[in-house]
Structures are given as structure tokens and as C-alpha cells.
Amino acid sequence: MSIIHKLPYEWLVGLRYTRAGKRSGRNSFISFISLISVAGIGLGVAALIVVLSVMNGFQKEVTDRMLSVLAxxxxxxxxxxxxxxxxxxxxxxxxxxxxxxxxxxxxxxxxxxxxxxxxxxxxxxxxxxxxxxxxxxxxxxxxxxxxxxxxxxxxxxxxxxxxxxxxxxxxxxxxxxxxxxxxxxxxxxxxxxxxxxxxxxxxxxxxxxxxxxxxxxxxxxxxxxxxxxxxxxxxxxxxxxxxxxxxxxxxxxxxxxxxxSQQNATWFAAVQTEKKMMFIILTLIIAVAAFNLVSTLVMTVTDKQADIAILRTLGSSPRSIMKIFMIQGALVGLMGTAIGVGFGVLVALNVDVIVPFIEHLLGVQFLSKDIYFISTVPSDLRWPDVAKIGGLAVILAFVATLYPSFAASRVKPAEALRYE
Structure with missing residues (x-):
């Protein structure tokens, strides 16, 4: 017997609902919305990782060059x-x-x-x-x-x-x-x-x-x-x-x-403030994508009312029903976070190759020596930042599942099966 079949039935049903449905156009549409949610979370996570890595790289590069002259x-x-x-x-x-x-x-x-x-x-x-x-x-x-x-x-x-x-x-x-x-x-x-x-x-x-x-x-x-x-x-x-x-x-x-740090306090304070603001702004992008899960799960709950009613008549508790949809939403959030972390880390580690290629392709230079401290786009990937961003995305996705899951647990079997 496989490991999947040893899982509690809440996990099995949640995994089944996460997969694309083929029985009707409505199921396919819900699955499409789920994919959009995964993509949104992934892009938000990747953008935040890349932006923070570039800002960390910028700070490190400028600091190293400053300290090659400063004591x-x-x-x-x-x-x-x-x-x-x-x-x-x-x-x-x-x-x-x-x-x-x-x-x-x-x-x-x-x-x-x-x-x-x-x-x-x-x-x-x-x-x-x-x-x-x-x-x-x-x-x-x-x-x-x-x-x-x-x-x-x-x-x-x-x-x-x-x-x-x-x-x-x-x-x-x-x-x-x-x-x-x-x-x-x-x-x-x-x-x-x-x-x-x-x-x-x-x-x-x-x-x-x-x-x-x-x-x-x-x-x-x-x-x-x-x-x-x-x-x-x-x-x-x-x-x-x-x-x-x-x-x-x-x-x-x-x-x-x-x-x-005291000699350049203004510059470092400005960089830290900018990093915090960019973190907040890009976190809002992840939050918007995560809360797309609310509409996805609400549509899923509406579509699966008959299934919920049958599970209730078979003895499932409201808590078990709630757990099914929380598992579904959490899996979508985990998938989006995993994709975003992978893509973001890949880009952050190769910024020194990607940016010159784009500059050559478009015939532009993003950073001019006459204006900026440095003329290349640096990157300094820090794994604590990656862990923080990934954890935040998963938490936001989990929070987004609470209301739809609670709504699913409140479905009354008799009313749900009345027109079936």
C-alpha cells in the first residue's frame, strides 16, 4: 500500500480537490483560478527574493568599495x-x-x-x-x-x-x-x-x-x-x-x-529604510495573490456542497470538513511558494548574467557611473531572507483558507442535497 493511501481521508480528499477537475467546465474554471493563485504567489515570492538580493548586493558592494578607502x-x-x-x-x-x-x-x-x-x-x-x-x-x-x-x-x-x-x-x-x-x-x-x-x-x-x-x-x-x-x-x-x-x-x-557606520550613517539609514519599504510593498503583492485563494476556495465550496453533505451524512465532523479545505488551500500556497522560491533563487544567483544580457539586448545601461556609486547590478542572496519570505507566503496562504473552510464546515446536509 502506498504512502498516499495511508494518509487520513481529509488529506486524500484535499489532494483530490487540488488536482484539476475534468468533469465539467466549472471544475476546469476553478482549477484555472487555482493555477492563477499559484502563479501569483510564485511571482510575488520570486520578485521579493530578487529585489532584496539586489538591494543586499548593492549595499554590500558599495560598503566594500567604501571600506577599501575608508578606515x-x-x-x-x-x-x-x-x-x-x-x-x-x-x-x-x-x-x-x-x-x-x-x-x-x-x-x-x-x-x-x-x-x-x-x-x-x-x-x-x-x-x-x-x-x-x-x-x-x-x-x-x-x-x-x-x-x-x-x-x-x-x-x-x-x-x-x-x-x-x-x-x-x-x-x-x-x-x-x-x-x-x-x-x-x-x-x-x-x-x-x-x-x-x-x-x-x-x-x-x-x-x-x-x-x-x-x-x-x-x-x-x-x-x-x-x-x-x-x-x-x-x-x-x-x-x-x-x-x-x-x-x-x-x-x-x-x-x-x-x-x-557613523561616518556614513545617512546613507546606511536610507538603504535600510528603502529595503523595509520594498519588503512591505512586495509583501502586499504576495498578500493579494494569497487572498485570491479566498475566491478559489469559496467557488470550490459552492461546487462541492453535495460532496460535503455526503461526507457529513457518512459521519464527517464539521472540523474534518474544515480541515479538507484548509489542506487544499495550504497545498496551493505551498506550491506557489516552492515555485517562487526556486525561480527567485535561480534569478538572484544569476543576476550578473541576466542583467548584462538584457542591457545588450536592449542597448541600454541600467546604472551609469556618473550617477550611481556602481555601474553593475550586484546580487547577494541571503538564505535567512529566503526563509523569511517563504514562511510569510505560506502563512498568508493559510490565513486565506480560514473563512472558506469555516463556511464549508457550516454547510447543512439536508439543504445541500435538497435539489440533487
Missing amino acids: HIEVFDPRGALPNWQTSVQDAFRNPAVKGAAPFVETQGMLVRDVMRPAIIRGVIPSEETKVSDVAKQMKAGSFDDLKPGSFNIVMGYALARALNLSMGDKVTMLLAQAQTTPAGMLPRTRTFTLVGIFEAGHYEFDSGLAFISLEDAEKMERLDAPSGLRLRIADMHQAPQVAQELKASMPGDLVVRDW
């Missing part, structure tokens, strides 16, 4: 300079999570050649900077090690160099906000730098607005006798807020400790 944690003195920074490095390394440290000076200025462009100017020691960022690995031209003290050389992002119409070896003038007194009045301080390197981080904000100079040159420009602070890299960037709190408590002095 995981910054430590600086609010008074403007961090004397004895070597001691502060030793204090930071007492925390086992810290894997790299480098001093820096950061300011804002205007770079002028044929045109004028604002930029963040960061003074670094090249040999130390490689411990906390990947800029040296992202060089398109020149060498990061050419930022020697007293040379007044500069390394900048490719988009910034292109905007200034600069080539390797060209001169560029830097204007700082701090003014100096001259016979002509108050004028911004200026200094000429030589372009010795161009990097590409893959993040347009940095490629178009960040430049590096020697730490000693930056201190001279800012009239400092010590670095502004330290840039730290830790083993797990996701632990940065916790490690920052630990460093704040353990490092002596009145220091400001700031992790990478």
Missing part, C-alpha cells in the same frame, strides 16, 4: 592634533580586534588647473596606509609610494584627474580654506602639487573627490606638528561599532572614536 575606525583628538601617535597605536593594538593602524591628516580644499574642483585631501604615510586601506592596490597609473615627505606630490581618483584634465606629471594648485594675510588682503593659502598617481576605488564619490598627499606635507599645509588622528582596520568590519566603544573606554585621553 573601519578613526581615532582623533578634538583639539586638532594627536601628539605621540605611536603611543596611541600601541594602545589601540591592545585590543585583539585591531589589525592595522596608520596616522593621517585630513582637510578639504580646492584643486585648480583649467577648472576648479573640491576635494578631500588626506595626508598619509604610504607604507602605513597600506595597513588600513587598499588604495595602493587600486592604482591605475603611478605609484602610491611616490608620496615622499617634502616632495609635494599628489595621488587622486581617476574621475577627479579627468575633471581637472590632468595627466601624470602635471602640476595642480591646491587652495585651502585657511586664509593668510598678504599686502593684497586676506587670501586663501595655496600650494602647487605634482600628480604622481591615479587610483580607481570603484566608488564614484571617492574617485571624483579624494586626493592623497604625504603626511608631512599635509602637516605643513595645516600648520600642525602632529597627525590629526589614527585610521584603524579590524578583523571584522561588522564589529566596528562594538570595537569602537571598547577603544573609547580603553584608550587614555579625551579622544573621539568613530566607526565607519
Whole structure:
């Protein structure tokens, strides 16, 4: 005897009602509506999986590119300079999570050649900077090690160099906000730098607005006798807020400790809000498809009133009748969810192939480097999200079965068989 025949009769009848009926056009129509419900749930689930995977991929890709330039944690003195920074490095390394440290000076200025462009100017020691960022690995031209003290050389992002119409070896003038007194009045301080390197981080904000100079040159420009602070890299960037709190408590002095999520709090808050809103909107699509089951089951209950009456006269309880139609609706929901999960996972895992094919086919580019942080559509499939979406779809489908199933359990055998 097969496993199916060992099931309780409620399951057997529910499975029978789920299959397409061939006895009449009405049964076929009900089965067609059931297929539409399955397809609707499947498409809603697949859309939600793909959209969340793309948004997760977008966040991960941008975060990785940002952190190839940004430090995981910054430590600086609010008074403007961090004397004895070597001691502060030793204090930071007492925390086992810290894997790299480098001093820096950061300011804002205007770079002028044929045109004028604002930029963040960061003074670094090249040999130390490689411990906390990947800029040296992202060089398109020149060498990061050419930022020697007293040379007044500069390394900048490719988009910034292109905007200034600069080539390797060209001169560029830097204007700082701090003014100096001259016979002509108050004028911004200026200094000429030589372009010795161009990097590409893959993040347009940095490629178009960040430049590096020697730490000693930056201190001279800012009239400092010590670095502004330290840039730290830790083993797990996701632990940065916790490690920052630990460093704040353990490092002596009145220091400001700031992790990478605080530096970009607005951007990350916007992404999280967008993800929540998209989840809610696409969940409504699943809800609409799931509640199509209500009309499907109501039509099924109306069509099967005679069958219900016969089952009742044979001794079935109202609870058993209710269970039959709940099983039918739950099976439709499970089928739709399974199809949606399979299709959504397949698309999410192959977005990097599907999107370029569509772009090539239509002759368009969905993401422009000049507008967005990245130019390709990334995807980061997270199985907890898949489980959450699948579970939500099944729950909505189950809830949709309650009213029709309750209505079926209230059918009176005598009235149902009166005209049979």
C-alpha cells in the first residue's frame, strides 16, 4: 500500500480537490483560478527574493568599495592634533580586534588647473596606509609610494584627474580654506602639487573627490606638528561599532572614536529604510495573490456542497470538513511558494548574467557611473531572507483558507442535497 493511501481521508480528499477537475467546465474554471493563485504567489515570492538580493548586493558592494578607502575606525583628538601617535597605536593594538593602524591628516580644499574642483585631501604615510586601506592596490597609473615627505606630490581618483584634465606629471594648485594675510588682503593659502598617481576605488564619490598627499606635507599645509588622528582596520568590519566603544573606554585621553557606520550613517539609514519599504510593498503583492485563494476556495465550496453533505451524512465532523479545505488551500500556497522560491533563487544567483544580457539586448545601461556609486547590478542572496519570505507566503496562504473552510464546515446536509 502506498504512502498516499495511508494518509487520513481529509488529506486524500484535499489532494483530490487540488488536482484539476475534468468533469465539467466549472471544475476546469476553478482549477484555472487555482493555477492563477499559484502563479501569483510564485511571482510575488520570486520578485521579493530578487529585489532584496539586489538591494543586499548593492549595499554590500558599495560598503566594500567604501571600506577599501575608508578606515573601519578613526581615532582623533578634538583639539586638532594627536601628539605621540605611536603611543596611541600601541594602545589601540591592545585590543585583539585591531589589525592595522596608520596616522593621517585630513582637510578639504580646492584643486585648480583649467577648472576648479573640491576635494578631500588626506595626508598619509604610504607604507602605513597600506595597513588600513587598499588604495595602493587600486592604482591605475603611478605609484602610491611616490608620496615622499617634502616632495609635494599628489595621488587622486581617476574621475577627479579627468575633471581637472590632468595627466601624470602635471602640476595642480591646491587652495585651502585657511586664509593668510598678504599686502593684497586676506587670501586663501595655496600650494602647487605634482600628480604622481591615479587610483580607481570603484566608488564614484571617492574617485571624483579624494586626493592623497604625504603626511608631512599635509602637516605643513595645516600648520600642525602632529597627525590629526589614527585610521584603524579590524578583523571584522561588522564589529566596528562594538570595537569602537571598547577603544573609547580603553584608550587614555579625551579622544573621539568613530566607526565607519557613523561616518556614513545617512546613507546606511536610507538603504535600510528603502529595503523595509520594498519588503512591505512586495509583501502586499504576495498578500493579494494569497487572498485570491479566498475566491478559489469559496467557488470550490459552492461546487462541492453535495460532496460535503455526503461526507457529513457518512459521519464527517464539521472540523474534518474544515480541515479538507484548509489542506487544499495550504497545498496551493505551498506550491506557489516552492515555485517562487526556486525561480527567485535561480534569478538572484544569476543576476550578473541576466542583467548584462538584457542591457545588450536592449542597448541600454541600467546604472551609469556618473550617477550611481556602481555601474553593475550586484546580487547577494541571503538564505535567512529566503526563509523569511517563504514562511510569510505560506502563512498568508493559510490565513486565506480560514473563512472558506469555516463556511464549508457550516454547510447543512439536508439543504445541500435538497435539489440533487
